[in-house]
Each structure stands twice: as structure tokens, then as C-alpha cells.
Amino acid sequence: MKLLKKILKIVFALIGVLIIAILIIIGVDAQRTKYLNIDHIENGDISSYLITHVNVVPMTQDTVLTDKMVYIKDGTIQTITENININGVEVIDAKNKYLMPGLIDMHVHVWDRYELGLYLSNGVTAVRNLWGMPMHLRIKEDVNNDEIISPMFFTTGPKLTGPEFIGDDNLNLKTPEEAKNKVISYKERGYDFVKTYYGLTPELFEAVLDQAKKSWVDIVAHPSQKVPYSYHFDPQIKSIEHTEEFVQQPLGYDLDTVKLKDVVDLYAQAEYSAHCPTLVVFNNIYQMLIDDNILESESMQYMSPLIKRVDSRAQFDRWHNTKLEDPSVTERIKNQHDFHLYIIKKLHEANVRIICGTDSGIGVTSPGFSIHQELKFYKEAGLSNFEVLKTATVNAAKTHSIMNNMGTIEAGKVANLILTDNNPLSSDLSALEHPSTVFVNGRKLDRKTLDSFEEKAKDRKNLLASGIRYAENLIIEK
Incomplete structure (x- = not known):
């Protein structure tokens, strides 16, 4: 004893x-x-400003409102006008720069708070995190309580899958009752959305849809291979993720334009469904295949050390070994990426609402920076600058009711804004890459502060944490 x-x-x-x-x-x-x-x-408690001599890109239409004044009070846009006298607020002379809504990345995976600064530095003023964990509830709470400077933060709960084991990062559901209880639990605990994932069976999927409807919670769907692709067109599902899933599921890895038309028609007929492409994360497979030193690149210095140690290395090794066994894989991946661009073109022509998402934070897709490549791919697919910018502003904001207060520059909208030197509607989209000023909830961040966010996040040592x-x-x- x-x-x-x-x-x-x-x-x-x-x-x-x-x-x-x-x-x-x-x-x-x-x-x-x-x-x-x-x-x-610095001045982090100030959220009221009068911006003068500014060219406004409102994103309500394809236009620029020249030489305007924009009054922001307590983080909300009050008015856009020719002339106004406001006392007691800081006046910012924009010197004929261009003011547009902040960018929204609708598909990210956040691993730590350093990444919040990286998104802001790249003009991203709202993110939809799609790999929910307890730490994200704490981030969300601190953001909503105005304790930290951050993009507006929305998150799903853990990914819901079927009974077969796909990975330790997923929640394996076995019964419809368990599926319903998880939806209830996630809503009660503060997760904003439910994410359905690979492997959900029809019975389980139906239970999730039914409870989500009862609990008034939106669903974000990574298509499940256990149900037809058409199954994902339900009013409760607000967006369907990943253009690559067109090829991997309904097209059966066949780059067939005739079969594609049927899938595009499904989207066109379901006005409530948005598509979130995440083209950049698939293209990064091609980048890994053509660049043996990609893991040592500068962009990788901004990735989570945990992801670099585990996921980035595993993905690189997988594709490197595949290339050794089958050298033709590089061309196949490039052809599929090009077909993804064609899919985006056809979706756009069918007036399908496309929302910008990058899948950043995993593999070699760096937080914040990757959105600029994603937007350029949409431009390459045939969208105009205005149509490209809509995907990351007004289109994204329409997806969920809790995001409707952003995406355009109008009275009553939250002051999530970026100030650029050049006109993003007529210039190269690279004008967005280093905004001179970012406003998030009306709080002003100058380029010096934004650069310091990048420096703090670079090559960080928080693997154990x-x-x-x-x-x-x-x-x-x-």
C-alpha cells in the first residue's frame, strides 16, 4: 500500500x-x-475618421467615385459625399488613392494568431475558417470583444465525416442521432457554421441537413463521395468547396466539357448555392512538382511550423515520389489546373456566384499572401477586374446572413476597407498586394504596422504551442 x-x-x-x-x-x-x-x-482604440480626397471603389457597381469624403464613426461607414464638416475626428488625406472594401477569404485554415496579422497585411479583413477547433472559439471571442486586432473571424466546427477513418482531424459520425447532436452542440458552443466533409453517407448527410435547418445554422460543403454531387444543392448548404472536386467526383477524372455542362447547370438552377474554387491550393501541387526547393522558399517562412513539419513535408514527399514513379504526373496536374480555369469561365458565364477562397494554411499555401494568386487565376479565367474583386467582396458577403454587413462601401456597412495607390479596377491586380492602409472595424493600420505583422510571423518558433x-x-x- x-x-x-x-x-x-x-x-x-x-x-x-x-x-x-x-x-x-x-x-x-x-x-x-x-x-x-x-x-x-497605435491609436487602436480609435475607430472614427474622416477620409478626404479619396477615390471610392464601392463595389456596388463597376465604377469609381472620384474625390470623395468618407465618414467613419465607431467602425461603421456613415456617409460617402462630396463635402462634409465633421468635428472631433482625425482627418486622413488619402491624396487621391483608391478606397475599396477589404478582401474576404472564404476558405482558410488558421493555426495561430500570427496568421491574423498576415491576413490583414494582405488586405484580408474577414476570414471563414473551415477547420474548427477550440482555439478558434477563443480567437472569435477575443475578436468579437475587441481585445485583438484581427480580420472579422468566422469558423465552422470540426469537419463532419462518415464512419470510415479519413484522418484524426475529422469527426467520424456513426448514427443520425449522433450527427444531429453534433450540429446542436457546435451551434451552442459558438461555432458559426457546420462543415460537411468527404465520407458522409446519405443517411448521415440527411440528418445533418435536417438538424442544421432546425438549428438555423448554415452548412459549408466539401463534397462527399458517398452521395451524388447533385445532393449538395440544398438551401441549407451555402457554398460548395473546391473546383477540383468537379473533376474528382461528377466528371470521374475525365476533363469532359459535355459532362461539365450538366454540373454547371446544377449551380445555375440553384441560385442559393455559391462555389468556392480554391484554385491556388491545387495549383500548388504543380508548383511542388516543378520546384524541388519549394519548402525552402520565402513564402514557406510564413507557414505554421507545425504544418511545415507535418503537412507540407508529407505533401511534397507524396508528389515528389509520384513524379519519380510516373513523370507524366506533372503534365496531368497542369492540364487539370487549366481545366479548372475553364470551369470558372463556364460558371461565370452561367451567372453562378463565385466566392474567393484559397485553402490557405495547409500544404504550401501561405496565409494571406495566397489570395492574390487566387484572384489572378480568376482574371486568367476571363473575369474582368470588377468581377474578380466581387468574388472577394460583395459575393462573399452575400453567402451568410452574419456577413451581410461588409463587402461594399455604403452607409451602414462595417468599415473594413483597404487603401491602394492604384485603381484596382483598371490596373494590375498586384495593386492589392501591399495596401498602404487597412481599416478593420474602423481601426486604421498603416503600412509600417502591417509590415511589422509580417516580420513577427516570419519563421516563428511556436511548434510546441x-x-x-x-x-x-x-x-x-x-
């Missing part, structure tokens, strides 16, 4: 040491991201 007590005492002591070590690691990481705290941002947060997800959500 005495020996047992000694063993238990040692075990409890070791557990105590482990808990203390975990708290220290998480605490140190929290200290390193304090630069995002509102009280650490990220691993602990991921372990927390496995313990709590599984």
Missing part, C-alpha cells in the same frame, strides 16, 4: 510538472502575439 501511494504521488507530481510546462509554453506564445492586442496598436493546441482539439472534439 505504501509503495502504491509513492507511485501515485510520483505520477501526480509528473502530471503537475507536465501541466505547468504546457501552461508556460502556451503563455510564452500568447506573450509573443501581444502585438495584436488592441492596446498595443501549436502541437498542444492541436492535441487539445483531439481530446475535446473526439
Whole structure:
């Protein structure tokens, strides 16, 4: 008995040491991201401004409103006018720069708070995180309570899959009752949306759809191969992800334009369904195939060290080994990417609402930066600058009712804005890459501050902290 007590005492002591070590690691990481705290941002408590001599790109139509004044009060756009006198607020002379709505990335995977600054630095003022974990609820709470400077933050719960094991990052559902309970739980805990994923059977899918409708929660769908692609066209499903899934599911890996027409018609007939392409993440397979040194590239210095250690390396090795076994894979991937551009062209011609998403944060797709390549792909597919910008502004904001207060420059909309030196409607889309100023909830971030966000996130050393947060997800959500 005495020996047992000694063993238990040692075990409890070791557990105590482990808990203390975990708290220290998480605490140190929290200290390193304090630069995002509102009280650490210069004038971070100010959200009222009068912007003068500014050319407004309202995104309500394909036009520029020249030499306007924009009054922002408490983070909300009050008026866009020729002339107005407002006392007691800072006046910003835009010097004929161009003001447009901030960009919205509708498909991201956030791994830590450093990435929030990377999105802002690239003009992304709202994100839809599609790999929900407990840490994302904490981020969302801090954003909503105005404790940190961040893009507006929306998140799904954990990915819902069927009973077969796809990966430890998914929630495997086995019964319809369990599916319904998970939807209820995610809504109650504060997740904004439900994400359905690969492997959901018709029975389970129907249970999720039914409960989502009852719980008034939107669904974001990664198509499941266990049901027909047409099954995903339901009013509760607000967007269907990944253009590559056209090829992998309804087209059966056949780049067939005749079969494609049937899928495009499904979208065109379902006005409530948006499509989120994530072209850049698939194209990055091609980039890995043609660049043996991609893991050492500068953009990879902004990736989560946990993702670099696990996912980035695994993806690179997978495709490198595939190329060794079958050299023709490079051409096949490039041909499929080109077909993706054709799909976007056909969706656009059919007036399907396209919403910008990158799948950033996994593989070699860097947070924030990747949105600019995604937008350029839409331009390459045949969209005009205005039509490209709609995907990341007004189109995205229409997807969910909780996002309707952004996406355009109009009275009553939240002041999520970016100021660029050149006209994004007529110039190269690269004008968006380094906005001179970003406003998020009316708070002004100048280029110096935005550059500091990039510097803080570059080559960060938080592998253990990220691993602990991921372990927390496995313990709590599984």
C-alpha cells in the first residue's frame, strides 16, 4: 500500500510538472502575439475618421467615385459625399488613392494568431475558417470583444465525416442521432457554421441537413463521395468547396466539357448555392512538382511550423515520389489546373456566384499572401477586374446572413476597407498586394504596422504551442 501511494504521488507530481510546462509554453506564445492586442496598436482604440480626397471603389457597381469624403464613426461607414464638416475626428488625406472594401477569404485554415496579422497585411479583413477547433472559439471571442486586432473571424466546427477513418482531424459520425447532436452542440458552443466533409453517407448527410435547418445554422460543403454531387444543392448548404472536386467526383477524372455542362447547370438552377474554387491550393501541387526547393522558399517562412513539419513535408514527399514513379504526373496536374480555369469561365458565364477562397494554411499555401494568386487565376479565367474583386467582396458577403454587413462601401456597412495607390479596377491586380492602409472595424493600420505583422510571423518558433493546441482539439472534439 505504501509503495502504491509513492507511485501515485510520483505520477501526480509528473502530471503537475507536465501541466505547468504546457501552461508556460502556451503563455510564452500568447506573450509573443501581444502585438495584436488592441492596446498595443497605435491609436487602436480609435475607430472614427474622416477620409478626404479619396477615390471610392464601392463595389456596388463597376465604377469609381472620384474625390470623395468618407465618414467613419465607431467602425461603421456613415456617409460617402462630396463635402462634409465633421468635428472631433482625425482627418486622413488619402491624396487621391483608391478606397475599396477589404478582401474576404472564404476558405482558410488558421493555426495561430500570427496568421491574423498576415491576413490583414494582405488586405484580408474577414476570414471563414473551415477547420474548427477550440482555439478558434477563443480567437472569435477575443475578436468579437475587441481585445485583438484581427480580420472579422468566422469558423465552422470540426469537419463532419462518415464512419470510415479519413484522418484524426475529422469527426467520424456513426448514427443520425449522433450527427444531429453534433450540429446542436457546435451551434451552442459558438461555432458559426457546420462543415460537411468527404465520407458522409446519405443517411448521415440527411440528418445533418435536417438538424442544421432546425438549428438555423448554415452548412459549408466539401463534397462527399458517398452521395451524388447533385445532393449538395440544398438551401441549407451555402457554398460548395473546391473546383477540383468537379473533376474528382461528377466528371470521374475525365476533363469532359459535355459532362461539365450538366454540373454547371446544377449551380445555375440553384441560385442559393455559391462555389468556392480554391484554385491556388491545387495549383500548388504543380508548383511542388516543378520546384524541388519549394519548402525552402520565402513564402514557406510564413507557414505554421507545425504544418511545415507535418503537412507540407508529407505533401511534397507524396508528389515528389509520384513524379519519380510516373513523370507524366506533372503534365496531368497542369492540364487539370487549366481545366479548372475553364470551369470558372463556364460558371461565370452561367451567372453562378463565385466566392474567393484559397485553402490557405495547409500544404504550401501561405496565409494571406495566397489570395492574390487566387484572384489572378480568376482574371486568367476571363473575369474582368470588377468581377474578380466581387468574388472577394460583395459575393462573399452575400453567402451568410452574419456577413451581410461588409463587402461594399455604403452607409451602414462595417468599415473594413483597404487603401491602394492604384485603381484596382483598371490596373494590375498586384495593386492589392501591399495596401498602404487597412481599416478593420474602423481601426486604421498603416503600412509600417502591417509590415511589422509580417516580420513577427516570419519563421516563428511556436511548434510546441501549436502541437498542444492541436492535441487539445483531439481530446475535446473526439
